[in-house]
Amino acid sequence: MRVVIQENYENMSLWAARYIAGKINAHREARPFVLGLPTGSSPIGVYRELARMNRAGEVSFSNVVTFNMDEYVGLPHEHDQSYWYFMHDNFFNHLVDMKPENINILNGMAEDPEAECARYEAKIASYGGIDLFMGGIGVDGHIAFNEPFTSLCSRTGLRSLTTDTRIVNSRFFGNDPEAVPAQALSVGVGTVTDSREVLILINGHNKARALAATVEGGVSQKWTCSALQLHNGAIIACDEAACGELTVDTYKYFLDIEKKERL
Numbered sequence: 001m002r003v004v005i006q007e008n009y010e011n012m013s014l015w016a017a018r019y020i021a022g023k024i025n026a027h028r029e030a031r032p033f034v035l036g037l038p039t040g041s042s043p044i045g046v047y048r049e050l051a052r053m054n055r056a057g058e059v060s061f062s063n064v065v066t067f068n069m070d071e072y073v074g075l076p077h078e079h080d081q082s083y084w085y086f087m088h089d090n091f092f093n094h095l096v097d098m099k100p101e102n103i104n105i106l107n108g109m110a111e112d113p114e115a116e117c118a119r120y121e122a123k124i125a126s127y128g129g130i131d132l133f134m135g136g137i138g139v140d141g142h143i144a145f146n147e148p149f150t151s152l153c154s155r156t157g158l159r160s161l162t163t164d165t166r167i168v169n170s171r172f173f174g175n176d177p178e179a180v181p182a183q184a185l186s187v188g189v190g191t192v193t194d195s196r197e198v199l200i201l202i203n204g205h206n207k208a209r210a211l212a213a214t215v216e217g218g219v220s221q222k223w224t225c226s227a228l229q230l231h232n233g234a235i236i237a238c239d240e241a242a243c244g245e246l247t248v249d250t251y252k253y254f255l256d257i258e259k260k261e262r263l
């Protein structure tokens with residue numbers, strides 16, 4: 001696992017955006033570059049920088065296919081808290097050459113959620129899998145909506161949200177946890193770890209325990225993010241604020257090794 005520690009949120013976002021753009025630009029195959037994407041506050045800086053680069057002609061999305069991680073059950077596209085709305089508002093609407101037909105987001109209004117999730121997995125497979133999955137992380141270590149004790153080999157499916165997550169996400173729903181949908185459709189932990197590369201953004205003091213569990217803890221379904229330890233290409237991009245629960249040794253190790261990466 002690679003852990004890239006940046007001074008603050010801004011630098012973490014710039015680093016991650018440039019990393020992703022570099023991967024898209026280096027993709028020389030005729031098949032599209034397949035990019036997994038998250039919602040949440042963590043990726044907003046990355047989306048802003050990628051959109052800037054796209055408008056400046058520094059990266060093209062014309063041969064990129066995207067798959068989003070998750071979507072609330074029961075929120076239509078036009079609901080301003082649906083992840084469909086979030087992605088268009090914060091990212092896709094700001095790109096000059098993203099093809100709408102290349103955007104894939106789970107349909108939280110599907111009549112048959114299990115069929116919708118099976119369709120999604122099959123569509124990912126039809127592209128030959130995901131090249132790079134960018135993700136965020138919940139304060140309880142969830143990746144996508146894979147709450148504690150979700151199987152580390154889970155696939156795309158229907159998930160129930162924990163009370164903790166509904167409380168945390170209630171800031172977007174008038175501070176009312178009951179207004180937060182109780183269920184979501186989400187890619188599985190296994191769907192994420194099947195990707196050729198995984199890049200997880202972890203920023204802020206409130207994510208410090210989750211970062212320590214991801215990097216230093218044992219592999220455990222209690223912290224679904226810890227499954228990344230079994231992935232061969234996992235990168236954590238984080239800020240200083242999120243490092244508060246790492247041991248000094250771990251913190252120094254990753255700063256040292258990244259310094260050598262740049263030499």
Ligand code: GLP
Nearest residue numbers: 038040041042136137138144145
């Ligand atoms: C939600 C999403 C996750 C996301 C998490 C963290 O629960 N389903 O995919 O990683 O929020 O969000 P934030 O980046 O706002 O802290």
